[in-house]
Amino acid sequence: MVGYVYDPIFTLHGSDEHIENRLRVERINEIASSFPLIRYPVVQASKEELHTIHASHYVDWVERAYEEGYRFILNEDTLLTPKSFEVASFAAGSTKPIIDAFAKGEIKRAFLNIRPPGHHAEYKTGQGFCIFNNIAFMARYAQQRGFEKVMIIDFDVHHGNGTQDIFYSDDSVCFFSTHERNNYPYFTGSEEEIGEGRGKGYNINRPYGDFCSDEELLRLYDDLPEWFDFDIVLVSAGYDLMADETISTAQISFDGLRRLITKILDFAGSKPVAFLLEGGYNLDSLARSAEITLQELCKDEK
Numbered sequence: 001m002v003g004y005v006y007d008p009i010f011t012l013h014g015s016d017e018h019i020e021n022r023l024r025v026e027r028i029n030e031i032a033s034s035f036p037l038i039r040y041p042v043v044q045a046s047k048e049e050l051h052t053i054h055a056s057h058y059v060d061w062v063e064r065a066y067e068e069g070y071r072f073i074l075n076e077d078t079l080l081t082p083k084s085f086e087v088a089s090f091a092a093g094s095t096k097p098i099i100d101a102f103a104k105g106e107i108k109r110a111f112l113n114i115r116p117p118g119h120h121a122e123y124k125t126g127q128g129f130c131i132f133n134n135i136a137f138m139a140r141y142a143q144q145r146g147f148e149k150v151m152i153i154d155f156d157v158h159h160g161n162g163t164q165d166i167f168y169s170d171d172s173v174c175f176f177s178t179h180e181r182n183n184y185p186y187f188t189g190s191e192e193e194i195g196e197g198r199g200k201g202y203n204i205n206r207p208y209g210d211f212c213s214d215e216e217l218l219r220l221y222d223d224l225p226e227w228f229d230f231d232i233v234l235v236s237a238g239y240d241l242m243a244d245e246t247i248s249t250a251q252i253s254f255d256g257l258r259r260l261i262t263k264i265l266d267f268a269g270s271k272p273v274a275f276l277l278e279g280g281y282n283l284d285s286l287a288r289s290a291e292i293t294l295q296e297l298c299k300d301e302k
């Protein structure tokens with residue numbers, strides 16, 4: 001069986017005027033209703049838990065920012081609305097029941113339909129629609145539950161600069177990201193960024209040029225680190241790489257996405273694997289992409 005996380009709490013942040021809005025998770029949840037999924041409850045991360053991935057002054061600031069009159073983080077890309085702190089801490093914390101279920105052997109695969117997304121949130125600040133880094137939070141919690149070596153794969157069309165930042169000098173988490181070179185956040189994501197100190201070699205960026213095709217993208221996944229002896233695979237599933245999205249020039253087809261998901265599942269083998277929603281803003285394309293992901297997760301479960 002495949003685990004699944006969603007709750008209406010995730011609709012209570014942001015604005016319908018913004019492309020990263022509640023309709024995204026609502027549409028995916030409609031699709032999810034036709035799959036045989038085990039639903040797990042949402043959990044709010046405590047501030048102390050959030051300190052495992054973010055500076056305490058940043059977490060404290062997010063908690064009081066709206067009351068103090070702030071309406072965004074850094075710029076209007078990343079809105080702050082009355083419940084943003086609560087919703088973002090639920091998005092991060094709701095990764096815990098899935099890790100617990102993996103640890104107990106209840107499930108081997110999961111899809112987390114959560115927002116706001118997380119992979120642009122760095123140690124000291126959120127940005128790019130992201131408040132807290134959900135996948136980094138999940139990785140740290142996985143380690144507490146005995147999954148010592150964590151493989152993170154990020155196929156969002158944008159570089160996961162936040163995830164890179166948090167684990168840059170860490171050899172217990174290997175980060176592999178494919179993304180469009182000339183796109184947000186612009187100044188990170190080159191192949192030369194390989195990690196530092198103990199983390200050297202554990203940060204793998206594979207940027208691509210404009211109008212990336214299925215074949216080009218899939219070829220980059222031949223570089224997944226077979227040498228990394230991971231205990232779990234976490235995937236930043238950003239569907240903004242699809243051809244129908246206007247936020248990038250990437251030309252990934254639904255067939256290409258299916259092949260990508262298959263390749264990641266083959267790489268994960270018998271280890272637990274969780275897909276966390278990141279980007280994806282064309283609602284029809286997003287719904288179809290989530291459907292393909294769920295179809296592949298539910299197929300031949302190892």
Ligand SMILES: [Zn+2]
Nearest residue numbers: 156158240279
């Ligand atoms: Zn993105």
